[in-house]
Amino acid sequence: MSDLLPRPVSALPGRGSFTLSPGDPVSGPADLADAVRRALPALDLRPADPATAAQAAVAVARDPSLDPDAYRLEVTEQGVRIVAAQPAGAFYAGQTLRQLLPDTAFRAVRAGGRVPAVLIEDAPRFSWRGAHLDVARHFLPKREVLRMVDLMAAHKLNRLHLHLVDDQGWRIESRAHPRLHEVGSHRARTVTSHYREEPAYDGTPHGGYYTLDDLAEIAAYARDRAVTVVPEIDVPGHASAILAAYPELDARATGGRTPEPFGVLDRWGISPAILSPLPPTVDFLTAVFDELLGALGTAPYVHIGGDECVLDDWAASPEITAFWEELGLTGPGELHAWFLRRLADALAERGSRAVVWDEAFVSGALRPDTVVMPWRGSGVARRAAAAGYDVVQTPVFPLYFDYAEAASEDEPLAIGEAITVADVAGFAPVPPGWSEQEAAHVLGAQFQLWSERLPDARAVDYRAWPRGCALAEAAWSGPADPSFTARLERHLRRLDALGVEYRPPAGPRPWQRGGTGPRRHRPGVVRVDETMRHLEELTHAADSTRPSM
Structure with a gap:
């Protein structure tokens, strides 16, 4: 977490990690989930099956009280949870998650990897x-x-x-x-x-x-x-x-x-x-x-x-x-x-x-x-x-x-x-x-x-x-x-x-x-x-x- 750029408002490390693999499911409101998918092309996340959405590797939820560009990102041993109000906030959460992954996430290949446990709350200072x-x-x-x-x-x-x-x-x-x-x-x-x-x-x-x-x-x-x-x-x-x-x-x-x-x-x-x-x-x-x-x-x-x-x-x-x-x-x-x-x-x-x-x-x-x-x-x-x-x-x-x-x-x-x-x-x-x-x-x-x-x-x-x-x-x-x-x-x-x-x-x-x-x-x-x-x-x-x- 010490190498995120730009630096988030707060980042609290947790215990353990979670491994993301190409093709893992993502659940949540379609506009927010699609924004996360676009931010992480190397993961090629797929929309979760409604029957198993609760167990999706990446779960996205909406919190209307957040600013449009703000987000919360939590990684635990059970998976990744993202909260945002608008697609922009979900997209920025995905970009932060991309930086937590190995550098192959920035190449034009399908790749995943281990993500350290962390709780990040973030929003930009300027619009x-x-x-x-x-x-x-x-x-x-x-x-x-x-x-x-x-x-x-x-x-x-x-x-x-x-x-x-x-x-x-x-x-x-x-x-x-x-x-x-x-x-x-x-x-x-x-x-x-x-x-x-x-x-x-x-x-x-x-x-x-x-x-x-x-x-x-x-x-x-x-x-x-x-x-x-x-x-x-x-x-x-x-x-x-x-x-x-x-x-x-x-x-x-x-x-x-x-x-x-x-x-x-x-x-x-x-x-x-x-x-x-x-x-x-x-x-x-x-x-x-x-x-x-x-x-x-x-x-x-x-x-x-x-x-x-x-x-x-x-x-x-x-x-x-x-x-x-x-x-x-x-x-x-x-x-x-x-x-x-x-x-x-x-x-x-x-x-x-x-x-x-x-x-x-x-x-x-x-x-x-x-x-x-x-x-x-x-x-x-x-x-x-x-x-x-x-x-x-x-x-x-x-x-x-x-x-x-x-x-x-x-x-x-x-x-x-x-x-x-x-x-x-x-x-x-x-x-x-x-x-x-x-x-x-x-x-x-x-x-x-x-x-x-x-x-x-x-x-x-x-x-x-x-x-x-x-x-x-x-x-x-x-x-x-x-x-x-x-x-x-x-x-x-x-x-x-x-x-x-x-x-x-x-x-x-x-x-x-x-x-x-x-x-x-x-x-x-x-x-x-x-x-x-x-x-x-x-x-x-x-x-x-x-x-x-």
Whole structure:
């Protein structure tokens, strides 16, 4: 029991053990029993015969008084007993039971084994325990998204934030506006040079998108594993791919102008491409939301971006200027907030809450139920919480996993350094000193995998794990306790069984190093501590000019 990760609220060892075998029966309410079965594929548990259900090796019962993600797990010499209120709690009990079994329970084989007697009572500290996967900069095939869901489920993470749209690619089918995926889903080449270097490109096309049927499959697969998909359509900035497909939505195209069209961006950084905020754009995006929500089935949250918007083209347009004056707004900053509120209203009418990056909060008053992701640090996070908005903690330090884990030339290419496993394990989603009211607005936390420097699934594995294990601990249990290092060392054997190509604590394996070519890391180019200081300064400067709410 000393090697469970994330650590449970309580675990009391008992006497003896119980041996589980493939094909053993499981009894109880069908929705709860099925959730346990999904958590334990190696056991291949079978529904118990009603006549012998009382003697089932695994018995599941419902206790409506428990929270949805909470569970009780008791193992005695007579069998396994699980109590939960909802399928999510039963699923997490199954994942804990999986960790109590031998490591073969994490392989794609039918296997059982001895389980030590124990009584575990457990529930997460935070409801939002997430992973952000950027498939816009570098596309990942559907199979890799499903695999990420499996890895999240094994760590009791429950929000998959899919960054589907950015300057470098549009990644979902649209039957209402088909040029989005026909034109916006691919680029002719990708930059290979690093920050502050002369631009160089690979000359290789890159692209891909998920069909609406793919999205429906991903969402259903995730729901069965207690994971909610949070899709992101990042607007109104980061719009190169959209405008390559539909240039009439370009803010520069207002007033009868015909600007030089944007193409799908082949480099990184902030682009000036921005959508027009006029009503036709809102109608266009609402049609996309309808398709997206129809495919997902249920989407309690939809991220609409709002970050890194260059508003110069709004200010330069007489038509857009007249529009914000007609609305009684004072300038492009307030118009930015108005545009996102309008999209949030459309989503609310369809049963979804809008989620935004923190620039949207700084711009002006948002719809009250909007969730804010403050990536620029605890200062803006606290101001958003104090203003009454729910927040999901997403700070660059220590939750941007595109940063390297060491300032070393042995590391593969990263935006900068260094964010270590220990940094993540010590993270507190509610910082010390926050008031009770502010703390109540913290839904949880998630790690970010921005993919400019993550070209494939092996690179994603290397950056995500084991730092993702540390985030799972922080979001489920709170900051890691002194036993975390030893528990993680044991847990890495489970990742080995799962086939995860994680970064070893001692450093990269020979084939994981950046080498001497374009994938080599340049230590010291961008330091995360310097980045955070700069972002906090920018946020304070912007907040000082923010309209009162």
